[in-house]
Structures are given as C-alpha cells and as structure tokens.
Amino acid sequence: MSKMRSPKIDPSEITPKEIYQARRLFMRMAAGVTLAALAPSVPRAGEALPGVRKSRYVLPDALTPYADATRYNNFYEFGTDKESPARLAGRLKTRPWTIAVEGEVHKPKVFDIDELLKLAPLEERIYRMRCVEAWSMVVPWAGFSLAELLKRVEPTGNAKFVEFTTLHDPEQMPGQNSSLLEWPYREGLRLDEAMHPLTLLAFGLYGEVLPNQNGAPLRLVVPWKYGFKSAKSIVRIRLLEHQPVSTWMRAGPNEYGFYANVNPLVDHPRWSQAKERRLGEFFKQPTLMFNGYAEDVAQLYAGMDLQKLF
Numbered sequence: 001m002s003k004m005r006s007p008k009i010d011p012s013e014i015t016p017k018e019i020y021q022a023r024r025l026f027m028r029m030a031a032g033v034t035l036a037a038l039a040p041s042v043p044r045a046g047e048a049l050p051g052v053r054k055s056r057y058v059l060p061d062a063l064t065p066y067a068d069a070t071r072y073n074n075f076y077e078f079g080t081d082k083e084s085p086a087r088l089a090g091r092l093k094t095r096p097w098t099i100a101v102e103g104e105v106h107k108p109k110v111f112d113i114d115e116l117l118k119l120a121p122l123e124e125r126i127y128r129m130r131c132v133e134a135w136s137m138v139v140p141w142a143g144f145s146l147a148e149l150l151k152r153v154e155p156t157g158n159a160k161f162v163e164f165t166t167l168h169d170p171e172q173m174p175g176q177n178s179s180l181l182e183w184p185y186r187e188g189l190r191l192d193e194a195m196h197p198l199t200l201l202a203f204g205l206y207g208e209v210l211p212n213q214n215g216a217p218l219r220l221v222v223p224w225k226y227g228f229k230s231a232k233s234i235v236r237i238r239l240l241e242h243q244p245v246s247t248w249m250r251a252g253p254n255e256y257g258f259y260a261n262v263n264p265l266v267d268h269p270r271w272s273q274a275k276e277r278r279l280g281e282f283f284k285q286p287t288l289m290f291n292g293y294a295e296d297v298a299q300l301y302a303g304m305d306l307q308k309l310f
C-alpha cells in the first residue's frame, strides 16, 4: 500500500452505464441458458446473483466502470500490484466454504456459505469506497447488514469488538508465501461499528456473484472507513472483549490506525488524504469527512480525538 499508482485503463474499456447494463443483461441471459443446461446449484463468480432487492442506500454519483472495480484491486494474498488479483484469484475455491462466528456470543455457529446467503434478504447498496492510497470507487454491492448475522449469534455482555479473519491457504493464495504482511489478514471493528446498518456483509457486486478478486465468497464493506478495513474472503468472525490488533496496524502502527475512518483532515504520514481520484476519472476531487457518511456515523465518534485515534 506504500505508493499511489495510476491505474492503467484502456479508454476502450470505459463503457457508458447503459451499454454496460445492456451487456451485463445479455451476458446474464446467455449464462442463464448454460446454467439451465448444466443445472449447477450455486451461482459462481460472474454469474447473476438472484433475488437482490433495491435498497435506500443509493448515491447520485456515477458508478465506477465494472472493468475498473474488478481489475484494479488490492488483495495482497494474490500479489501487491493492482492487476495480480484479477489474474491470480481465479484459482481460489469458494465452495465448500464455512464461516465460524464465535467468541463472546451465546450461540456460536459455523455457517455454510450457502446457508449464510439465505440468512436475510440481499440488498443492492451503492456505496463509495475510498482506499487509503487516495483512489476511490462507487460500486453497487449486494449483501445484508452484518448486524443481521451478529444478532443471531447473540453477543454476550463482554463483547466490545469484532475481529474478521481471511482464509489462510498459501497453496491457493500465493501472496501468503511472502512475509510482507502477517497472515492470515485480520481486521477489526468496535461492536457498535459492526452493528451499524451501513456495515455490509457483501456477496456480490453489479448484480453478480462477487468475482474472487473482490473477496469471494463474502467480504466486509465499511464505506466510511479506508478500504483496508473491508476484509475479503472471510472464514472467521470473532467477538472479543478487547480491541484486536489488525494486520495493517502490526505492519505500520503509525500509518494505519484501528479506526481508519476516512478523514481529509488527517494525512497519512507519507501523503495527503485531502483529495482522491475516482477510478475511470481523470481529475481529483475533495475527499469527504467519513467518506460522505458523516450524518450516519459521526455520532459513533463523539468526543474522540480523531487526530490521535486515526
């Protein structure tokens, strides 16, 4: 995450929204035909995710082109450059897949991914995502609030934090053979942040099953925080009494804090956070406090010194 790089985007890949949507629809219809012929039970990466409802979480911003959101990724398990995840993550096996929800809960449970998918109605939510490296995207995610899952396992009175752990499997994730980060990738939230309705457990994007490079089969999306808080390919969710140490905090405690709220007034030690560049756009734009979600989340941090607790 050390260096801001310009995305290499072929202008021919920047498709106007309408063309993109028509093309996706056509591809989905084509995929539907093969699907019916082969009759697999579970939709796979790139196939339509059925039963996704519209939600109240929409934005006036233009959607980031699909090609940018799925080919310019941070997923260090598949290498540190932005193009590697799209190239290498195809090998990740996302079935069978289980997610253990444990720790300070009355009803710990290991969920099968296909059971978890049916836990609550899937909603399409158009969120801004702001990477700590000063690029941003606007993506229609599909999923439901993490709170839907957490309330079912009944957190105990001791639960104050939630830790998220990514799969650890160096055979499938070649980046884990490097000691650049401490594996498996871990992230954490305070319980009230995790229970906030904006905090999304995502299974899809642009009406499709999540491509592996975007964190299949399920990842977190916390839109008011820097992208690194949104852990991908999660296998464990643990409720804790004490604040966990996340992977990026361990890698650089003075650069990556536990809170990591998007804040244009607090610079990264090596670069400014005042502006951002949307993937697919040329000019930079100002970064908004809490990534534009201040009305929803500012009260979570009332009275906190955001310069110290960055």
Ligand SMILES: Nc1nc2c(c(=O)[nH]1)N[C@H]1C(S)=C(S)[C@@H](COP(=O)(O)O)O[C@H]1N2
Pocket: 001, 069, 072, 073, 074, 075, 076, 077, 129, 130, 131, 132, 166, 185, 213, 214, 215, 226, 227, 228, 229, 230, 231, 232, 233
């Ligand atoms: N397991 C894991 N999760 C991760 C990362 C990672 O390297 N490994 N990168 C994070 C960072 S820095 C960002 S910006 C987002 C990128 O998500 P996207 O590729 O879907 O845009 O994923 C986050 N989740």
Ligand SMILES: [Mo]
Pocket: 001, 074, 130, 131, 132, 133, 226, 227, 228
């Ligand atoms: Mo990021």
